[in-house]
Amino acid sequence: MKLFFVLALFSSISALAQISYDGKSGPGKGTLSSTNERREKNATKARDAKNSKTARKTPSKDPNLAKYYINRKTSPRPNKIQPVKTKLPLKIPPGSRIALIGNLLLDAERRFGHLETLLHQHYPKHKLTIRNLAWPADEVDLMPRPDNFGDLDQHLHYFKSDLIIASYGYNESFGGKEGLPGFRKRLDQFLSHLKTQAYNGKTAAQIILLSPTASENIAAVNAGDRNNENLALYTQALAEGAKKHSIGFCNVFNGTKTKITASKLNQRTIDGHQNNIHGHHQFANIAFKALFEKDPTALNEDLRQLVVDKATQFHYRYRPLNTFYYTGGRNKSYGYLDFLPAMRNFDLMVANRDTAIHKTVATGKLVNPDDSNLPKLDDVLLSRGANKFLSPADELKAFKIDPRFEVNCFASEEDFPEMACPIQMRWDKHGRLWVSTSVTYPHVYPGQKPCDKIIILEDTNQDGKAD
Numbered sequence: 001m002k003l004f005f006v007l008a009l010f011s012s013i014s015a016l017a018q019i020s021y022d023g024k025s026g027p028g029k030g031t032l033s034s035t036n037e038r039r040e041k042n043a044t045k046a047r048d049a050k051n052s053k054t055a056r057k058t059p060s061k062d063p064n065l066a067k068y069y070i071n072r073k074t075s076p077r078p079n080k081i082q083p084v085k086t087k088l089p090l091k092i093p094p095g096s097r098i099a100l101i102g103n104l105l106l107d108a109e110r111r112f113g114h115l116e117t118l119l120h121q122h123y124p125k126h127k128l129t130i131r132n133l134a135w136p137a138d139e140v141d142l143m144p145r146p147d148n149f150g151d152l153d154q155h156l157h158y159f160k161s162d163l164i165i166a167s168y169g170y171n172e173s174f175g176g177k178e179g180l181p182g183f184r185k186r187l188d189q190f191l192s193h194l195k196t197q198a199y200n201g202k203t204a205a206q207i208i209l210l211s212p213t214a215s216e217n218i219a220a221v222n223a224g225d226r227n228n229e230n231l232a233l234y235t236q237a238l239a240e241g242a243k244k245h246s247i248g249f250c251n252v253f254n255g256t257k258t259k260i261t262a263s264k265l266n267q268r269t270i271d272g273h274q275n276n277i278h279g280h281h282q283f284a285n286i287a288f289k290a291l292f293e294k295d296p297t298a299l300n301e302d303l304r305q306l307v308v309d310k311a312t313q314f315h316y317r318y319r320p321l322n323t324f325y326y327t328g329g330r331n332k333s334y335g336y337l338d339f340l341p342a343m344r345n346f347d348l349m350v351a352n353r354d355t356a357i358h359k360t361v362a363t364g365k366l367v368n369p370d371d372s373n374l375p376k377l378d379d380v381l382l383s384r385g386a387n388k389f390l391s392p393a394d395e396l397k398a399f400k401i402d403p404r405f406e407v408n409c410f411a412s413e414e415d416f417p418e419m420a421c422p423i424q425m426r427w428d429k430h431g432r433l434w435v436s437t438s439v440t441y442p443h444v445y446p447g448q449k450p451c452d453k454i455i456i457l458e459d460t461n462q463d464g465k466a467d
Helices: 032-042 063-068 114-122 152-159 171-175 177-194 223-244 277-292 301-318 331-363 392-398
Strands: 003-009 015-021 097-102 129-132 163-167 206-210 248-250 405-412 422-427 433-437 453-457
Touching: 063 331, 097 152, 114 277, 114 301, 114 331, 129 301, 171 177, 171 223, 177 206, 177 223, 206 223, 223 248, 248 277, 301 331, 392 405, 405 433
Parallel strands: 097 129, 097 163, 163 206, 206 248
Antiparallel strands: 003 015, 015 405, 422 433, 433 453
16 A cells, blocks of 8 residues: 655745655654654754845835825725716716726626727717726625725725716625615615715716616526516616616616527626626617617727726736735735835826827727836845755755655656746645646736636656656
């Protein structure tokens, strides 16, 4: 009988060592327990394997970077002000700053960009500035965020929002008929607050409230049959709330509702509710017609791609995955020196794409973004690992192996370059090793694209090495 173990060696060259054990007991001094005892005795003699400081001085903090730090504790909040009425058909002044907030319906806009593209095409000389602050699963009174992450008010204020387009009601609809009274109350409180904030520092924002889109029956689940009755009730509640607060309302539920089971050719969702690209385009057309009481023009695909690129760069800035460095526990050390210069550059990249969008829609000719104005990223705090970087072969030579064990290299970065920067691994029931890698840790830098991977390694010929 042989027992197999895997040892992960995280060095400059990533390697996974496989250890086999013959199952025979040995003398007391060779048992695993006695080995552990010897290790404990020698622990005080071993050098700490944590990173050590370099001789380089810690970079100084630039006080001008503080304005890029949007956090719940210290970032500015808007003042209260008298609300303004929002009437349809909507009229948007030149230079308006438009914020999208709410749940997955508008979060998907950052991937597809149809609605924003139609807005730019409708006002080709207005130089509209649009930011997507939507967050999947948000409700009118439930917006979970990472530790110390700036809340909705703070982000709307940072952006100086003039017009807010909001999507709510889908998540809340799972409360059914019994949840309607509570939803109406929460919606009333939310709109009462939202319409009385001077996010742009001068006036209250215009507000447009979108209903949820309808669910559809698909092969896997009859989502339309299950959801649409409740969605209709919550759409009506949203319409009543919008009327009470004198804000605009767009019913996109009725226009997207279908009574037939969609075929794969015309299916507009990926799961019965979340829009695919076809469904999102349909939603955008319906929303546009509700906003302006006219049909949209044909979509400019080059412009849409620019819009998606801009939304992607803003997403990296608005929702960095490693918020522990940005707003959390490491924001005063690594975060200040590492994240804030990146946020500054992301803001510039997004503004550069705004300019390209404005020129493209005004001229009808594609204008690519120009990022030549990006400053060099500031110096960061450096440290040095205590361990020497060895090849897998040299690592193996350094082992002191109990004679009952055999050790071989199962996989390394030498054979599989995609294994660079492993951070986690797990075996599955088929004997395959799944390795999660992250070359963009601790976050995506401006100008980069995420390139993290999950690598699946399998020994198909049973020679102890991944093939």
